[in-house]
Amino acid sequence: MTTLVAINTRDGVVMGSDSLGTMVKSLVDPGDLTEYFDVSNGAKIRISPDGRPVLGDLSQITARCHEVTCSHLTNVDKIFFPASAGNGCHVRRMAFIGDRSVKSLYRRIQK
Numbered sequence: 001m002t003t004l005v006a007i008n009t010r011d012g013v014v015m016g017s018d019s020l021g022t023m024v025k026s027l028v029d030p031g032d033l034t035e036y037f038d039v040s041n042g043a044k045i046r047i048s049p050d051g052r053p054v055l056g057d058l059s060q061i062t063a064r065c066h067e068v069t070c071s072h073l074t075n076v077d078k079i080f081f082p083a084s085a086g087n088g089c090h091v092r093r094m095a096f097i098g099d100r101s102v103k104s105l106y107r108r109i110q111k
Helices: 030-036 102-110
Strands: 004-008 013-017 021-027 066-073
Antiparallel strands (some): 004 013, 021 066
């Protein structure tokens, strides 16, 4: 959960935020996949009554993904200000896009 406090004054806006970031991974619980495998037959893929495998493609597995917290980052910048004053940005929910932090992407755009 991200907390942002913004106070509008006559002279400007004061912004403050917490600095905890959470990283998540998409994982599948193996127990959710038991309907696709026949445990009594060496865990081979089940065959439907029409003779086709019940597991058609990877999307059936990825549809069962859940986001699971994998780590907490204790010093994340969530408020960014460009070199030229006049606006700012507050980020919540996502600290990284791929292997890049949102702050580094924001700074790259500003150049």
